Amino acid sequence: MDTAVDTHTDNLRDTLWRPLAGASRGYALALAVTFLLGAWGLACWGYQIVRGIGVAGIRRPTMWGLYLVNFVFWIGISHAGTLISAILRLTDAGWRKPVTRIAEAITVFALMIGAMFPIIHLGRPLVFFWLIPYPNSRLLWPNFRSPLLWDLTAILTYLSGSIIYLYLPLIPDLAELAQHANGWRGRLYRLLSIGWTGSDRQWHALERAMHRMAGMILAVAVSVHTVVAWDFAMAVAPLWHSTIFGPYFVAGAIFSGIAALLVAMAIIRRLLHLEAYVLPVHFDNLGKLLFLMSLLWFYFTVSENLTTWYGNSPAEMNVFGSRVRGPFAPYFWVMIFCNFVLPFLLLSSRRMRSVRNVTIAGVTVLIGMWLERYLIILPTLSYPRLAAATGFYKPTWVEVSITVSTFAAMAMFYLIFCKLFPAIAVWEYKHGSHR
Amino acid sequence: MEHRWGMAIDLDRCTGCEACVAACHAENNLPLSDPAEAEKGRAFHWIRVDRYYEGEFPDIRMKYMPVLCQQCEDAPCEPVCPTYATYHNAEGLNVQVYNRCVGTRYCGNNCPYSVRFFNWFEPEWPEPLELQHNPDVSIRPGGVMEKCTFCIQRIQRAKRDAKAEDRAITDGEVQPACVQSCPAEAMTFGDLDDPESKVSRLAASGRATRLLEDLGTKPKVFYLQRAK
Amino acid sequence: MVLTADFGDPQSVASAIQALKARGYRADEIDVFSTAPVELAEALLERPSRMSLVAVTSAVVFCLSAIAFVHYTQHDYPIVTGGMPIFSWWSTGVIFYEFTMFGSISATFVMFLIESGLLKRRRSLPAPLLEEGRIYLRLFCEAGDAVPAAECLYEAGALKVDEAEVRG
Numbered sequence: 075m076d077t078a079v080d081t082h083t084d085n086l087r088d089t090l091w092r093p094l095a096g097a098s099r100g101y102a103l104a105l106a107v108t109f110l111l112g113a114w115g116l117a118c119w120g121y122q123i124v125r126g127i128g129v130a131g132i133r134r135p136t137m138w139g140l141y142l143v144n145f146v147f148w149i150g151i152s153h154a155g156t157l158i159s160a161i162l163r164l165t166d167a168g169w170r171k172p173v174t175r176i177a178e179a180i181t182v183f184a185l186m187i188g189a190m191f192p193i194i195h196l197g198r199p200l201v202f203f204w205l206i207p208y209p210n211s212r213l214l215w216p217n218f219r220s221p222l223l224w225d226l227t228a229i230l231t232y233l234s235g236s237i238i239y240l241y242l243p244l245i246p247d248l249a250e251l252a253q254h255a256n257g258w259r260g261r262l263y264r265l266l267s268i269g270w271t272g273s274d275r276q277w278h279a280l281e282r283a284m285h286r287m288a289g290m291i292l293a294v295a296v297s298v299h300t301v302v303a304w305d306f307a308m309a310v311a312p313l314w315h316s317t318i319f320g321p322y323f324v325a326g327a328i329f330s331g332i333a334a335l336l337v338a339m340a341i342i343r344r345l346l347h348l349e350a351y352v353l354p355v356h357f358d359n360l361g362k363l364l365f366l367m368s369l370l371w372f373y374f375t376v377s378e379n380l381t382t383w384y385g386n387s388p389a390e391m392n393v394f395g396s397r398v399r400g401p402f403a404p405y406f407w408v409m410i411f412c413n414f415v416l417p418f419l420l421l422s423s424r425r426m427r428s429v430r431n432v433t434i435a436g437v438t439v440l441i442g443m444w445l446e447r448y449l450i451i452l453p454t455l456s457y458p459r460l461a462a463a464t465g466f467y468k469p470t471w472v473e474v475s476i477t478v479s480t481f482a483a484m485a486m487f488y489l490i491f492c493k494l495f496p497a498i499a500v501w502e503y504k505h506g507s508h509r
Numbered sequence: 510m511e512h513r514w515g516m517a518i519d520l521d522r523c524t525g526c527e528a529c530v531a532a533c534h535a536e537n538n539l540p541l542s543d544p545a546e547a548e549k550g551r552a553f554h555w556i557r558v559d560r561y562y563e564g565e566f567p568d569i570r571m572k573y574m575p576v577l578c579q580q581c582e583d584a585p586c587e588p589v590c591p592t593y594a595t596y597h598n599a600e601g602l603n604v605q606v607y608n609r610c611v612g613t614r615y616c617g618n619n620c621p622y623s624v625r626f627f628n629w630f631e632p633e634w635p636e637p638l639e640l641q642h643n644p645d646v647s648i649r650p651g652g653v654m655e656k657c658t659f660c661i662q663r664i665q666r667a668k669r670d671a672k673a674e675d676r677a678i679t680d681g682e683v684q685p686a687c688v689q690s691c692p693a694e695a696m697t698f699g700d701l702d703d704p705e706s707k708v709s710r711l712a713a714s715g716r717a718t719r720l721l722e723d724l725g726t727k728p729k730v731f732y733l734q735r736a737k
Numbered sequence: 738m739v740l741t742a743d744f745g746d747p748q749s750v751a752s753a754i755q756a757l758k759a760r761g762y763r764a765d766e767i768d769v770f771s772t773a774p775v776e777l778a779e780a781l782l783e784r785p786s787r788m789s790l791v792a793v794t795s796a797v798v799f800c801l802s803a804i805a806f807v808h809y810t811q812h813d814y815p816i817v818t819g820g821m822p823i824f825s826w827w828s829t830g831v832i833f834y835e836f837t838m839f840g841s842i843s844a845t846f847v848m849f850l851i852e853s854g855l856l857k858r859r860r861s862l863p864a865p866l867l868e869e870g871r872i873y874l875r876l877f878c879e880a881g882d883a884v885p886a887a888e889c890l891y892e893a894g895a896l897k898v899d900e901a902e903v904r905g
Contacts, residue, residue, distance in 0.1 A: 126651045127612065128629025133550035135623045137614035197612015197627065197652030204611050205591050207810055214609065215810035219828035220591040222613055227835040235842045242849065250772065253866075268855050271864035273875075274769035274777075278784045279853035281774060286792060286845050294838045301831055309619040310585050310724060455618060459721055460576065462559040463623035465550040504773040588828070599817050 086351055086503060090496040091251070093346050094259075101489065108486035115479020118472050119194055127197050129472045136455040136467035141195035144477055146447040147330070148188030149229070149302050150323075154331030154338075155181030156236045157295040158363075160288040169359055172351045172498045176342060177335045178240040183487040184334070185233050187480045192225065194476060221305045228301040232294050239287050242280060245270050246501040262494075299327040311454050312389040313382065322374045329367035329413075330443035336360055336436035338488070340429065342497050351498060354429050361432035364439065365421035372414045392457040401466065402453050405445050412442030512678070513601045514659055515701035515729040516688070517711040518575055522695035525573030529556050529687035529696070533577075536660060536686035538646045540632035553626045555657040556687050575696070577687070578603060578624045578657035579720060579728030586616035586625065594654070601729065602659055610653035617654060621721050625656045659698075660685035680706045701729065738880045738902065740887055741865050742895035744872045747775050749894030753874055754781050756889045762876065770865050770873040788848040792841040799840025803833045 097105075122129050132139040155177035162170035193202045205216050205226055216223055249270035252263035270276060303323035306314040316322075336357065343352040382394045397406045416438050420431040456466050469477075533539065533556050542552040556577040563570040584603045586595050594610035597603060617625040631651040634642075642648065645662040649655050660683075667683045680699050688696040699708035708731075711717060717731040744750045754767060754777070764782050769775055811824045850856050865873040874895070878886050887898045 126628075126630035128546075128551070128651075131549075132614075133629075134617065134626065135550070137617040137627060192613075195613075197610070197614065197654075198650075199612075201611050204609070207806075212609070213814045214593060214816070215814065216591050217588070217593050218807050218811070218832050219588050219825060220615070221589060222591040222615060224831040224835075226591075227832050227839075231835045231839040231842070234839065238842065238846050242846075246772075250867075268850075270855065272770045272772055272867050273854070273864070274771075274775060274782060275784055276853040276855065277771075277774040278786070279788075279849050282786055282788050282852075283845050283849035286788065287842065290838055290842050290845070294835070294842070297831070297834060297838070304831075305615075308589065309615075310621055311618060458623045459621045460559065460623055462557070462576070501773045593816060596816065 086498065087500055089347060089351070090498055090500060091254075093492060094251075094494070094496070097493065101493070105486065105489050108482040108489065111479050111482030112486055113479075115476045115483065118475040118479070122194075122472055122476075123199055127195075129470060131468045131470040131473060133465060133467065135458045135463045135465050136452060138195070138451055138455060139467050140448075140469045140473040140477055141191045143444070143447045143451055144480060145188055145191035145195070146302055146323075146451075147444050148184045148191065148480065149299060150327035150330045150443060150447070151334045152181045152184035152188060152232075152236070152331070153295055153299060153324075153327040154184070154335040155179065156232075156239055156291045157181075157328055158331060158335060160239075160292045160295070163284065163288040164292070167359075169356060171503045172348070172353075173335065173339060173356055173360070174502070175240070175243070175495075175499050176338050176497055177331075178236065178243075179488065179491050180331075180334055180338055181236045182233075182240050183484055183491075185229065185236060186487070187483055189229050189233065190480075192222070221301065221308045224301045225305060228294070228298045232291075232298045235287070235291050235294050239284075239291050241266075242284055242287065243499050243502060244495060245280070246272065247496050247499060250500065251496070259494075296324055299324045306450065306454075312387075312457070312459065313393045313454050314450075316378065318374065318378055322378065325367065325370050325374055326443060326446060329364070329371050330440060332360055332364045332367060333436040333439035333443070336364065336432055337440065340433040340436070342492065346492065346497055348497065351503070357429045357432045358424075358427050361421050361427045361435065364432070364435060365417060368414055368417040368421070368439070375410075375414075389457075389459050392461075393453045396453045396457055397449060400453075401456075402449060405449055409442045409445040409449060412438040413446065511600075511702075512664075512700045513702040513729070514580070514664065514683075515699065515708050515712065515731065516577075516580075516659070516685075517697045517708050517717065517731040517733055519695040519697075519711075520572065520574060520732055520734040522693045523558075523573045523575060524693050524695075525558050525560065525571070526692060527558050528690045528692055529575055530554055530558065532686040532690035533657070535641070536643055536646070537658070538642050538648055540628065540649075541634055541638065546629075551629055553655075555624070555626065555655075557624075574732065575687070576622060576624060576720070577730065578659075579622055579726065579730045580657075580659060582727035582729065583725060585619045585621065585724075585726060589615045589619050591615075600664075602661065604658065604661065605654060605656055607647065607649045607653045607655065612652040612654065614654065621724055621726065625654055627654050628652060738878050738883045738900065740876045740878060740883060740890065741899045741901065742874045742876070742887075742890040743865075743897040743899075744874060744895055745870070746894075747777065747872060750775065750872050750874055751777055751781060753890050753893030753895065756893050757876065757886065760882075760886065760889060762878070762886075766877045768875040770867060770875065771871070772867045772869055775872055784852075786848075786852055788845060788852060791848050792844045795844030796837045796841035800833055800837040803836035804829075807832060 130139060130141070159170065159174040159177045162174065193199050196202055205223060207215050245267055248263045248267035249272065252260060252267050255263055300320040300323065303319040307316055307319035309315060339352055339356065343349060379394065382390050396402050417435045420426050420435045452467055457464055537555060539553040539555065546552065556575055559574045559576050561572040561574060563572060580601065580603045582601060584597065587597055587603065591613060592609045592611055595603065595605050595616050614627055617627060628649050628651045632648060663685060664683050667678050671678045680703065683698060685698055688698045697708045697711055699706040701709055701712060703709060711733060712731045714733070716733040716735065718734070719728045719731060742753065744753070750769060757767060764784070767782060769782065807829050808824055815823065865875065867873070874890065876886060883900060890898050
């Protein structure tokens, strides 16, 4: 029994370490493309800083636009990781092992990107640090009652927590890599593995810490997306001021997080030749989870919209009408199709839940959830309470460029990550061979 | 404290002439917008005249409603500002400190009256209009929020004058630009804490309503119209 | 004196530890090394941990400091806020919560570093080079007891026992 497992893990190590070594032409090309797109986004941001936030399409009354849509979207994606890997770790789901690191890395990168957007969105981005409490010459502290301050603390806590959560289980792999690598890689791995020797004290401490971190990161992740929801729900604007927003956003975040994880898994599996480790059963299990979240999301959407429609209050009905039959209706129905109809068809029966179909559902859910954030932010702003102020938003090329570039940046971070660190936690995968 | 400034606008008198809008522009150094920007909804009007129609076309009656910052007692814009750029001063005015503003625009979204204006770019004035700036009012940089101040510079001046002459401010002494320029004399400005002031008496009259009163924002602008 | 024994399976490691404990060795004189965590019976090698206690304490400390800090900042340099409360439990609760969680997360990380011994370089001198599937047992013992301890290890199923001197 031991030998069979050992050859399997040996192969895993070979499979995982091979991509770390050289860089193929395709890899270099992908890195170059994503880098250029990302750099273009940065250039656009520079242009926006120099010229003024007005180069974006935002206006009165839609003072928040694509940047905030992306903010909510990326923070949602970040729940892929940590949250899912934490739930799977806490419930000790054995099949999680090949997917946790993929998920945790998504979290860190998506958070880094998502946290940029509120700054990009500021009218005076260069003084964003005025939100941070420090004694200053203005003799002022920030307003801790503003949901934006809640955001700041929640996201910083989540970011530091998820970096630790990604890093801890990486240490044993880094120590193992350090033994075999030389040059700058060897130095990097030795530095990052901080003297890991594989003693039982270290394993004990690691498992104990990971178990506690899983619980805490879960609590923080839920609070982060709730706070993002509260950015909207605390406002008195029609259809934002809703008590359901906290759980609705958390459910949506987990939903889009699983979708992002599925897409990343499909890509990594293909590119790093991990077909023997990331198995159809993983797609099947996550597909079920995605299906469950799709139903939950639909349930929340129905509750939210039905209560609005039945309540029939004029300011809210304006926004509601614009979504289901007005100018925002196309987005709305595409969203319903992407988030509910298609996933329902593709995921509800076992025969349909193939790797390909589950990945397709993942992609459509990502599209649908992006639209959902668009539909939450813009209709409400377009139809303020006083009809005279009604106005519609059209994104400009600057906003579109920056949006696209963040997707490229995500891909670039991931490419670099996969080149430096194994995509599957080797030791976790092996764990159990000694049982 | 010693004052609580408020305004009454008589909708039955308002002719919709927009003199108040023009006066406000001149008094408060509002940036000018070109037509393209204005079409994008980026024109600055600290006071605007909303139009409402009564009846069925062609048998309609037009009603005008000048809408400016309502200087709410419980202003939704205030608690959401992360940097205290918008806050409530001792006289109940909802003031905006341009230098503190980082431009999150949260206040703008949370204002039910949509009376907050954002400087999308550094402000520009075509020659020679930059020579006619009011020296009492600061020019706002790009990237900050601004809105009606109840012409706080005029309030300050009146207070200084009264102090120099060692007397109290008399009713009607302070007049924001919009009030001063209203040819129909539809607008009244004064101290709501003084029960004898004209604005207090108008606010207490049965004709007074407040805009979106059910939101609980407690505006200090009173609209007067015939009771139906 | 340090003995390093090489084992092929966890059962023999377990019996080796039992035998060593019967000879009077304490758990902190024994280390087990492997490339993946080894499951041993709970009581066999007790590694006392204060991680939870410290995490909870740190959470409480961070929460209280956050409350104190927010309270201080809102009353220091007081600005006129008209009707707004200068300090309000409802709307600063989120901040306190996040600080609490941050306290417990950072304490857990620090406790991981401390309890894993990664901060103590001195103890980690002769760590065996790990090989896949092997489990190594390291024992700190008196020079006089090295031979019987090694025998004890061989009896439990060690494939090989190495001796080394400890410096310092």
